[in-house]
Amino acid sequence: MMSAGMETRSMGAVMAGIEAPVVIPSKPKHNLVSRQAKATDTVVQVGPVALGGPRFVVIAGPCSVESPEQMIATARAVKDSGATILRGGAFKPRTSPYSFQGMGEDGLTLLALAREVTGLPVVTEVMDSEDLAVVAAYADMIQIGARNVQNFSLLKKLGRVNQPILLKRGLMTTIDEFLMSAEYILAAGNPQVVLCERGIRTFETATRNTLDLSAVCVLKERTHLPVIVDPSHAVGARRFVAPLARAAMAVGADGVMVEVHCSPESALCDGDQSLCPSDFAHMMDELVVMGPSLHRAL
Amino acid sequence: MMSAGMETRSMGAVMAGIEAPVVIPSKPKHNLVSRQAKATDTVVQVGPVALGGPRFVVIAGPCSVESPEQMIATARAVKDSGATILRGGAFKPRTSPYSFQGMGEDGLTLLALAREVTGLPVVTEVMDSEDLAVVAAYADMIQIGARNVQNFSLLKKLGRVNQPILLKRGLMTTIDEFLMSAEYILAAGNPQVVLCERGIRTFETATRNTLDLSAVCVLKERTHLPVIVDPSHAVGARRFVAPLARAAMAVGADGVMVEVHCSPESALCDGDQSLCPSDFAHMMDELVVMGPSLHRAL
């Protein structure tokens, strides 16, 4: 049974919004993303979940949608442990053209199925403006990946979509540039943006990237938008995900997004950094215990 | 008068190629970009200009197309000094949504006009798959900017275009990733790719980015594709462009791309790093003198 407000949108309606020409108004006195423009925290509603409010939100799910069985099993597991938003990639940005590129629209239908089964709203990535209408028709929140954080044409079009956007920081994006990418979306008309720190590229190779938790402090000071953290992609090794999720809560993030797979050793993508359901349950227990000391409930 | 082979393509014909579904074949024994797959240097033909052969190619022009007067004056000046390809941006990736975003298709028509006046083939950037057909209809070589180097959807579509592609390295793209981005284009069917080193992002702030000339050596060893260098964007200050262009020639690059503006102080974009015509002429004189000692003619 689907929750109210989570039905799949009509693609025609979405297209109409996207295809209208995007006009960016002239520069306001203060950037729209800034605390000067809006002092109070923005709360972004993703289905029944409020992101940016008092609750610490955990988004979980597999890197890629692979099959109905994998998607349903993982969705049920993360829901049972307390995750409130489901993630899963249907269009996958891969360094090599020969790697698995995702299931495309078939993956989106499996996400919708998992949403129907669990009632969890879903977030999934769009990689290209020509796929935006179809992604928007299925997703409750649309993710822009790190490699597209300065794909300005796509950002402008997201300003025409009436859905929350999860914008991931690029590996090379300064905090100022990151905020300007969000500004593209707000300036084009969509105020529902959630920022996600997911590790930056540095000289250190012991971890996949370097998670920049100071950035959360800086972002919370400069912008009213919610800020979450993705420790899975940052660190690239599942045994470090839980401590970094705890650190994300401690530093003041509004939530985390972590990769969970019902069977990580057989994952088609990023298995090394995916938690199995029992490790995820353990991580959630730790966050639940820590929460009250930080005035955060899950 | 236009040179043969440089007429504007019919957009309908281009669209047909782009809209066909892109199928990436399975992984070959050696990546198509590698020296293992092809030992001899690839020469990419851009109108009458051969890139990757014995001649050192200089691409020059303004950052942005701004007006007929600016475009024609700059094009004539760079041609007089020996540049053989004209650059100019019509779609501009800008960090801020409130900055000048380029003239769009109007800019492309001015580029075509400058080509008609000077006979120089033109290179210009595409930022989004939905603009590809119109850019392909005007350009002799299509540029992918640093921020789109891992826009994999766009790269696949470039594999369907029958035109040379100038692929710029991203600010945080490793050499291996850069080559895999080129592999997307080759795997999708287009072997005409030119690689461009344009500076990487490091901790150093005295220059805009850090030009990585060692990368030219590594690329020339690993791939058969031509490699050029863009010192203007790397360094961000016009007084350092000529010495770095000389260094690019000395290290073994196949050419350089430099920003020249007939009136840099009034440029709408990147004026600080644009050479004026007389500085450009002086740089060209130096390269002409150095060339023979490196077995490179201009």
Add this chain to the structure above:
Amino acid sequence: MMSAGMETRSMGAVMAGIEAPVVIPSKPKHNLVSRQAKATDTVVQVGPVALGGPRFVVIAGPCSVESPEQMIATARAVKDSGATILRGGAFKPRTSPYSFQGMGEDGLTLLALAREVTGLPVVTEVMDSEDLAVVAAYADMIQIGARNVQNFSLLKKLGRVNQPILLKRGLMTTIDEFLMSAEYILAAGNPQVVLCERGIRTFETATRNTLDLSAVCVLKERTHLPVIVDPSHAVGARRFVAPLARAAMAVGADGVMVEVHCSPESALCDGDQSLCPSDFAHMMDELVVMGPSLHRAL
């Protein structure tokens, strides 16, 4: 009244140890710092304080020793709030030769005075092998700063000192290199080493450096040595110190070192990143509340 074991050492005795020739034995099967060589956590004793055991240790004090009043007032304040080790610099590494270079041996005597008044053991930095004997005579723990992490001559001499060493990671030091620097000290005979993550240099300029909390996870996995975090130097702005100290506890560090000054606005060095006593007290309160949820007491 001084605590037992904290009297100032005779410089003659220290010199005798330091001046003996340092002979590094041949490579053992496993590096001495590794978990393979020693599986159980090393606990380093600093006066009465155990670093690396169940208690989360807070080291606090001013960047520089400036005067008896400043030193005593700050020492009392940090002790009152629960810090158990006092920090203060007498020899200061400064980028500019014209900046305040520290009080030298006069500063060490003020540290000893603050120790006598409060009973807190003290940690202070040595910058050069020729100052090692005098620093060792006063300090309970000797700090090696980020810029000397690969001053291998100095590291070898620290192997001859019978005192704990606080080794800070360099701005450019990989985790592997950091562990090899510690290995110099252990191989030369001193097993009492505490590692300190203090931020690495990246492209991001919104914070002074980028605190690498993932490194804590990696270090705790690879080495048995205690690992602490210095958020003050990493972030360079006092308002971000408390959240990052919380994150350090959450990620599994054995303690933190923070800069506190009785009057930050008049500090001779690093005032912008120093907490005032009331902010420090507030940070300590937060850590005390969080501790039990992480099985850590202060």
Add this chain to the structure above:
Amino acid sequence: MMSAGMETRSMGAVMAGIEAPVVIPSKPKHNLVSRQAKATDTVVQVGPVALGGPRFVVIAGPCSVESPEQMIATARAVKDSGATILRGGAFKPRTSPYSFQGMGEDGLTLLALAREVTGLPVVTEVMDSEDLAVVAAYADMIQIGARNVQNFSLLKKLGRVNQPILLKRGLMTTIDEFLMSAEYILAAGNPQVVLCERGIRTFETATRNTLDLSAVCVLKERTHLPVIVDPSHAVGARRFVAPLARAAMAVGADGVMVEVHCSPESALCDGDQSLCPSDFAHMMDELVVMGPSLHRAL
């Protein structure tokens, strides 16, 4: 036969200079290293060789002094090909305590022997202030390695030595910090400083470090001190040394320092980046041919 001015100095005389207290005067109006303080290029005399004048200077020799045979053979080879200063390490900074640490003073005597045989002045590294007197007694130019670029105690002592200093940039030293490290030496009384760019640490791993040739342009603009380039350590692979040495000349450096070993495959240190004598001869031929086009003779 030794050239005039290259005899080994009396250690007593050197010690007297070093042991005097170093007093840094108060900040001058302009930093001593700056073009504002001194507009004309400083020429540093190393034995008979002028560094910073019209001639492009090539410093060559092995990474480490290993034996009389290796040292003499290599010194003769580099002299025959046109090198005018000989390099060789006696005190070696090594990441691991178990790696070969250099021959120490025995290595210095072999350097003096090679100088006697070839007449070439020698440059060698000092790692610690306690070794400064002995190094200064043998060397014609004293090198400070990348890891000691902010060893401020050592820098101050170099201000008391009456010998040229070769100061290498650190792997994460900004250009501003690098100049301030040189300022320590000048402020303490020694104006004979040569700066050396040797690669910075970035995310790119295809080369050992990233050679920052733009830094040469920036340094030549900001300071009157000579600037040379060390491509061997930057790139870490011998086949890329010659093209980067050419690029260093083209960009405006005053010289290069390259590693040459009479038998690279048996080198105790850095063999992979050392040129054999015939490759070095070939590199020198290329520089001789290029020189006139850049108004530089060798």
